[in-house]
Amino acid sequence: MVKKALLTYALAAGVLIGPMGTAGWAAEGRAQADARPVGVVETRAPLNVREKPTVYSDVVKKLHPHERVLLSCQKRGGWVDGNPVWYRLHGSKGWVSARYVHNLQPVRPC
Template identity: 65%
Template sequence: MKRTVLACAVGAAVLIGPAAATAGAAGQYGSLPAQGAPKAAYPVGEVVSDAALHVRQKPTVYSGVVKVLRPHQRILLNCQKRGGWVDGNPVWYRIQGSDGWVSARFVHNLQPVRSC
């Protein structure tokens, strides 16, 4: 009897193990796409600044402002590249749907972002 219960418990752990790991990752960022489902076209980022964030024409703080984003606003990130340093961070994200750049210092990428 004990062997049967142990065998069932081990078998269940083997079957449930990968699903539990996927469920844990899904709980952190919402639902994950099903196997074979298309991925989102662009990674999502969230503004982590306490104040409005300027979207710049070029990846530098000396470039003109083209748009302003609200704190905690979610945006689509087209790609990333090195630009002017902001608080020790040289990475900038190109915003999808806008011809502009934001410093990665103030945007948390929720998914990996490809290089430009």
Template identity: 60%
Template sequence: MNRFVLVCTMATGLALGPVAATGWAAQQHAAVSAPRAAHPVGEVVSDAPLNVRQRPTVYSGTVKVLRPGQRVLLNCQQRGGWVDGNPLWYRLQGSHGWVSARFVHNHQPVRAC
């Protein structure tokens, strides 16, 4: 069976030519074989330093501060205190703190906590 698969793969490669290396087939292979990030990446989009809170509310204590443009790993999201019309908060990976989704752009979907 392995020889059959090899022959079919080679025949397909010859038939598709360069499309297999750069076109739809390569994108499909890359999507299947590329490892997914363990945690989505977020980017701070505030103009000022962003407080990382102990709990998902602005009334909670500050754990640390993130600078504008800084990238962080997002563990999960949940509803919390509203910030400029946005009730979502992201729990950060590693620091065990929360940031308002109003000031962090998620580059991938974030799972619920």
């Protein structure tokens, strides 16, 4: 009877803590916090990456159609085909119009 009770408690603790222990949960939380939303360029021609979130800003580089990019955050800027949202690219100083980039995950505001 005691062995059965100990086995039950051990199994319950394993379910509560999980197979990786509590350190696994912390590591998983950090990985999710470090993960950046991904976007896909939805154009037929190269997409201009702008210095600021407006079409009047200088072009700093171009992205290819169907290219996957990491997005840092989103912000309202100049309107492009009825869409005022712009995405800041992760790892570069540049903005792309959300009109031409499909976000695969939610993007936090800047």
